[in-house]
Amino acid sequence: xxxxxxxxxxxxxxxxxxxxxxxxxxxxxxxxxxxxxxxxxxxxxxxxxxxxxxxxxxxxxxxxxxxxxxxxxxxxxxxxxxxxxxxxxxx
Numbered sequence: 001x002x003x004x005x006x007x008x009x010x011x012x013x014x015x016x017x018x019x020x021x022x023x024x025x026x027x028x029x030x031x032x033x034x035x036x037x038x039x040x041x042x043x044x045x046x047x048x049x050x051x052x053x054x055x056x057x058x059x060x061x062x063x064x065x066x067x068x069x070x071x072x073x074x075x076x077x078x079x080x081x082x083x084x085x086x087x088x089x090x091x
Contacts, residue, residue, distance in 0.1 A: 007084075010077025017076075018069030022062040025051075029058045 025044065032041045032053050044051050044061065051061030 008077040013077040014070040014073030017073035018066040021065040021069035025065045
């Protein structure tokens with residue numbers, strides 16, 4: 001097994017998590033329209049300002065999950081590097 005380790009690219013992790021979470025929320029919209037309306041719609045509308053199951057609300061609602069994932073992924077990547085003893089300076 002190779003003993004060389006690599007630092008996590010926190011920016012890439014943040015972009016990936018943000019993109020995936022925004023897509024998940026976008027996929028939920030049609031599901032909300034066909035019967036999952038109740039609690040999921042309320043949860044998303046309470047969590048993300050401007051979200052609803054219209055086209056405009058979906059686009060606005062996709063920005064918030066992207067920002068959530070971006071911030072969370074970046075924080076996770078930087079925290080991982082810091083706990084693992086790697087420098088996060090310069091990123």
